Amino acid sequence: MRTRETSAVSTEVVVVGAGYAGLTAAWRLADAGVDVVVLEAADRVGGRVFSQLSPSGVRIDHGGQWIGPSQRRFHALATHFGCSTFPTWEAGRHVEIRHDGARVHYAGAAPDTGPGIAEYERITALLDHLARTVDLERPWATQRFAEFDTRSAEDFFRAQTHDEDALRRLALAVQSVWCAEPREISFFHVLFYLASGGGYEQLMETRGCAQDARFSDGADAVARALAESLGGRIRLKDPVLSIRQTAYGVEASTGRGVVRARRAVVAVPPATVERITFDPVLPPERRGWVRHSPMGRVAKVHAVYEEPFWRAAGRSGIATLYGESPVGVVFDNSPQDASHGVLVAFVYGDRLDHWAASTDTERRRDVLAALSEVAGDRAQEPIDYVEKIWPRTGWTIGGYECFVTPGGWTDYGRNGWRKPSGRIHWAGTETASVWNGYIDGAISSGERVAGEVISALETVGQPG
Ligand SMILES: Cc1cc2nc3c(=O)[nH]c(=O)nc-3n(C[C@H](O)[C@H](O)[C@H](O)COP(=O)(O)OP(=O)(O)OC[C@H]3O[C@@H](n4cnc5c(N)ncnc54)[C@H](O)[C@@H]3O)c2cc1C
Incomplete structure (x- = not known):
């Protein structure tokens, strides 16, 4: 033997x-x-950071990809090793696709009017206020620690508002930051995490925030x-x-x-x-x-095109989707030289569970349908379509984090x-x-x- x-x-x-x-x-x-x-x-x-060339040779980041200006240790290491970054693509009109199918175009960080937005903004300001009380080195020493930790984020949000549109916005925020559902996550953990990253806006936004820049040669x-x-x-x-x-x-x-x-x-x-x-x-x-x-549940799906065709129509390729689509958020992930166009679709939480259980053909169909809503019909025909379903990744079993x-x-x-x-x-x-x-x-x-x-x-x- x-x-x-x-x-x-x-x-x-x-x-x-x-x-x-x-x-x-x-x-x-x-x-x-x-x-x-x-x-x-x-x-x-x-x-959880994994860069690879797509079949047609475009570098894509399956996992972690962005760096923000206040992420000083990452910047210091990148500078030490001479790894360069470039600003995340964001020029043009973004689109929000609401749960009833309504499409709203906007520029800047987020739409400032619409269903649920006033309540959403009130509650996110309250989150920031409470996050400022968190002791980051000794979290258990935070005021009202046990009270906040023994309830879920969902429980807290529902105690704050009955506005279903605001709740939808808060749910997508939780999904896009923790790749989990509000019912699953400790409300204290939400506050701890916000404090750890420097506040709600830092986590959610692009320019000057966590999604500010990408790496020229992959993260x-x-x-x-x-x-x-x-x-x-x-x-x-x-x-x-x-x-x-x-x-x-x-x-x-x-x-x-x-x-x-x-x-x-x-x-x-x-x-x-x-x-x-x-x-x-x-x-x-x-x-x-x-x-x-537990680990969050996320998939990143990249669709590669000959060019970032949506830009000619004044679109940014950035979108948030509240409807039936499996996709929650879309970004323009084109390379620094824009030699190709790349859209990346994020699928999170419960939506990931349902989508991942469908066939290859259904998954591709549903993601490309969402990308067409965001960027136009040409999105139906990518030259590469690459899925990375993190819960199926052998030694990591999910993302972005626990x-x-x-x-x-x-x-x-x-x-x-x-x-x-x-x-x-x-x-x-x-x-x-x-x-x-x-x-x-x-x-x-x-x-x-x-x-x-x-x-x-x-x-x-x-x-x-
Ligand atoms: C889809 C996705 C998008 C993300 N986006 C961003 C972003 O834009 N910006 C950002 O800053 N962060 C992002 N993150 C989070 C970021 O990638 C992680 O926080 C970070 O990479 C975690 O690094 P780590 O070293 O702590 O853990 P990991 O990167 O998970 O490293 C752990 C290593 O241990 C290995 N391992 C596991 N078990 C064993 C074992 N038994 N024996 C030996 N080896 C083992 C694993 O293979 C792995 O290589 C994202 C993550 C994902 C998945």
Whole structure:
């Protein structure tokens, strides 16, 4: 019988996951002279940031793609590695397609009149007001923490208004930021997240906000540069199956063998932590936190055209859709040189569940019908049509990030969010205080955890 060849390797720190968090942590540790090995399940680095050429050769970002001006850590790394950005395409008239089929064209951030808009604006101002009370480093110390955390966003919104149009707007906002439904998400988590990103407008808008710019060579360009500087320290296609803690260190086991180290950094989303077996089992608070942190459900669908034909008609290609269509939001994702036209359609939450369950032909038909509403009939005939359904992605199982369900912060936040479990240190965007859920948050989590590990390694003679 043939047995698979396995090996044992020793290092100071083993990092699990080569997304932006794991790569940054490893890079910082290596820079500080710490010996590090990175184990990555996939056949590439970048995790939830994944750039690829479409069949006709246009670079598209299946996952994270935008960078905003206040995402300073991401900007600093991009500058360090010489990765350039360009402004998100947005000139022209945007369109809102209402649930009754009415089409409203507008310019700027959002339509300022229409059904539900006054109530929506009142409630989003209240969200910003409440978000200003959040303690980002010690969320559990926030005033009214338990009161807000034990209810869902839906519950809060319905207590505020009976205006169904306003509720539709709020629901699409939740879907487009967390890829979840308002009934699923802790209201405190909504406030925490708004505070973490700098407020509602920062999260929702384009110019000067989170959707401000894209990367000329794809948003994983910085991840690829980080990986290159880490050289042979990264092992791809090597998922960690178990982590054992001993009195002296940790042992991370993969199909290829064991990596022994003094400390482990686990930089995978909480929802995928459950795929790793821990010995001894993780503390109950960490397990509870993981159970209360499901992944959002999102698909990004790119349609590539010979040219951005909608611009000649004064259209921007940006749209919000409230009706029956599976698509919630559309952006013009054309490359920097506009050599082709690219529209990207986002499908979220419940709409994603229904759409993903239909046949290939039905999915394509429904997305192209939505794009035609937004950009005109020519949208029916793309030269490339590329779907990325994140819940079907092996080692990530969703996106953009894990959100916290009602009660999760109250019951498990204090000891389960990012507190080390013995010799295991937690990183990943979900552990960030600033730009939680974003690439910038992943990077800051990598920086934080590297500091945490370096201090632990320096603490001579302290067990655990
Ligand atoms: C569709 C989509 C759109 C988004 N848009 C934006 C955006 O425009 N701007 C923005 O800032 N953010 C965006 N995000 C969020 C952003 O991509 C993430 O916040 C960020 O990439 C998370 O990085 P991370 O390192 O924390 O985790 P990940 O990128 O998930 O990295 C974790 C890594 O661990 C690996 N892994 C998992 N389990 C194991 C195991 N057992 N053993 C070894 N390896 C394992 C995974 O393969 C992965 O590579 C988007 C995400 C998605 C999915």
